[in-house]
Amino acid sequence: MVGTWINKFPGLSRLPDDVRSELEAGSQIVSVPAATQVFAPGQSADNLLLLLDGTVRVQQKSETGREVFLYRVHAGESCVLTTACMLAFEDYSADGVAETDVTAVAIPRTTFDNLVAKSPVFREFVFTAYSRRIRDLFTLVDDIVFQRMDVRLASRLLELADESGVVHATHAVLAKELGTAREVISRTLAEFHRRGWVAQSRGEVHLIGRAGLDRLVRSAGAQA
Amino acid sequence: MVGTWINKFPGLSRLPDDVRSELEAGSQIVSVPAATQVFAPGQSADNLLLLLDGTVRVQQKSETGREVFLYRVHAGESCVLTTACMLAFEDYSADGVAETDVTAVAIPRTTFDNLVAKSPVFREFVFTAYSRRIRDLFTLVDDIVFQRMDVRLASRLLELADESGVVHATHAVLAKELGTAREVISRTLAEFHRRGWVAQSRGEVHLIGRAGLDRLVRSAGAQA
DNA sequence: CGGACTTTGGTGACCAAGTCACCAAGGCCT
DNA sequence: AGGCCTTGGTGACTTGGTCACCAAAGTCCG
Numbered sequence: 001m002v003g004t005w006i007n008k009f010p011g012l013s014r015l016p017d018d019v020r021s022e023l024e025a026g027s028q029i030v031s032v033p034a035a036t037q038v039f040a041p042g043q044s045a046d047n048l049l050l051l052l053d054g055t056v057r058v059q060q061k062s063e064t065g066r067e068v069f070l071y072r073v074h075a076g077e078s079c080v081l082t083t084a085c086m087l088a089f090e091d092y093s094a095d096g097v098a099e100t101d102v103t104a105v106a107i108p109r110t111t112f113d114n115l116v117a118k119s120p121v122f123r124e125f126v127f128t129a130y131s132r133r134i135r136d137l138f139t140l141v142d143d144i145v146f147q148r149m150d151v152r153l154a155s156r157l158l159e160l161a162d163e164s165g166v167v168h169a170t171h172a173v174l175a176k177e178l179g180t181a182r183e184v185i186s187r188t189l190a191e192f193h194r195r196g197w198v199a200q201s202r203g204e205v206h207l208i209g210r211a212g213l214d215r216l217v218r219s220a221g222a223q224a
Numbered sequence: 225m226v227g228t229w230i231n232k233f234p235g236l237s238r239l240p241d242d243v244r245s246e247l248e249a250g251s252q253i254v255s256v257p258a259a260t261q262v263f264a265p266g267q268s269a270d271n272l273l274l275l276l277d278g279t280v281r282v283q284q285k286s287e288t289g290r291e292v293f294l295y296r297v298h299a300g301e302s303c304v305l306t307t308a309c310m311l312a313f314e315d316y317s318a319d320g321v322a323e324t325d326v327t328a329v330a331i332p333r334t335t336f337d338n339l340v341a342k343s344p345v346f347r348e349f350v351f352t353a354y355s356r357r358i359r360d361l362f363t364l365v366d367d368i369v370f371q372r373m374d375v376r377l378a379s380r381l382l383e384l385a386d387e388s389g390v391v392h393a394t395h396a397v398l399a400k401e402l403g404t405a406r407e408v409i410s411r412t413l414a415e416f417h418r419r420g421w422v423a424q425s426r427g428e429v430h431l432i433g434r435a436g437l438d439r440l441v442r443s444a445g446a447q448a
Numbered sequence: 449c450g451g452a453c454t455t456t457g458g459t460g461a462c463c464a465a466g467t468c469a470c471c472a473a474g475g476c477c478t
Numbered sequence: 479a480g481g482c483c484t485t486g487g488t489g490a491c492t493t494g495g496t497c498a499c500c501a502a503a504g505t506c507c508g
């Protein structure tokens with residue numbers, strides 16, 4: 001059924017009917033396979049993506065050639081920061097890569113601009129998304145500056161684990177996620193292993209003592 | 225003359241006359257003394273500030289009680305990230321402090337929302353400002369993760385120096401700027417002194433060998 | 449003026465994390 | 479089986495952050 005995707009976004013449910021139809025008519029559903037570059041620096045973004053399925057990793061390619069992971073966009077969220085550059089007619093400085101097969105709604109610049117002008121509800125949706133992302137960025141900075149690596153790793157492992165408590169990622173990938181070196185991940189995981197919190201096999205980490213990881217994360221968060 | 229402030233903002237010069245007058249009528253010029261808290265977490269911002277004079281430091285108070293410097297808003301720029309929270313009716317998670325006496329144009333939420341709806345030029349102005357800030361944040365993350373402290377300090381000293389090459393800041397202040405510890409600043413400055421790049425006196429750093437600092441910064445930036 | 453207090457800066461010891469230079473084991477391909 | 483690439487492990491070293499101090503300079507007041 002056309003347009004049911006709107007219901008995946010609570011912020012959009014209050015859109016009046018005419019705006020809904022305009023949004024549906026002026027956008028289209030796209031699918032991209034895993035590992036596709038969704039947007040890249042030097043290539044001006046011209047669609048706002050609302051993710052229906054899959055995840056997109058957004059990272060900054062630094063001048064020094066290395067990459068920093070910035071944030072991850074999940075189903076039900078939008079790559080909204082690109083819209084700033086979109087409407088400002090500037091290139092985005094970060095790049096986005098589909099981590100899984102992704103389906104998304106692509107809203108082209110004109111439709112987006114139109115809706116922002118016309119609909120207060122849409123504006124609120126957009127600015128709420130902004131607000132979340134910006135907050136995430138602030139938290140990221142905070143984490144990087146003040147949080148110990150073991151805490152950050154523990155917390156990331158808990159986030160990335162699938163239903164059966166397995167994280168499918170090599171040490172190198174985890175290192176990129178956290179903006180650190182592979183060796184640091186190896187050593188920290190070795191320590192976690194020593195404490196009986198994880199078991200390792202090639203390319204995956206099994207969380208066998210979530211309680212320990214949880215405790216580590218909470219003890220650090222509670223220094224408030 | 226009323227409204228000449230608009231000319232301080234190139235992005236607004238193309239505003240049609242009716243929007244200009246609405247902007248002038250719906251906003252007001254405010255002055256706040258140095259060290260005033262301009263906005264704070266837990267207190268919803270309800271004005272967009274466009275700085276006419278002075279600077280505002282924006283920082284994140286972390287859960288751990290410490291502060292990270294995020295960015296500085298200069299005359300001719302706007303505290304635009306607060307608007308996201310403003311329009312999303314969420315609290316801002318960072319706080320802003322006037323570093324000097326500040327005069328600014330305060331645009332209340334309703335006027336702002338109105339103009340965003342009505343004027344494409346205003347929208348472009350706002351989103352361009354967003355885009356710059358977001359880029360700055362990305363660069364900040366990148367710097368923190370990959371750049372050496374000596375390079376970051378050198379670059380910050382060059383930025384903060386007044387016309388006669390003096391930086392008025394204590395080691396503790398510089399440490400907060402860069403999210404590091406005072407001791408690290410002391411040691412690094414001692415090293416700079418040893419190399420004949422700076423001279424120190426209580427509360428100030430004199431740049432006496434800018435060339436050296438410049439070289440350090442450029443050599444690191446050029447690792448591309 | 450002199451003494452107490454505060455702010456600023458300096459230091460050494462120690463720990464956490466990033467870097468460098470390797471090596472070894474596992475998996476993959478032909 | 480042999481070669482190659484990916485993944486993970488390790489030790490030595492450097493950088494940066496933390497802790498516990500102390501000393502010098504400035505400030506406030508009696």
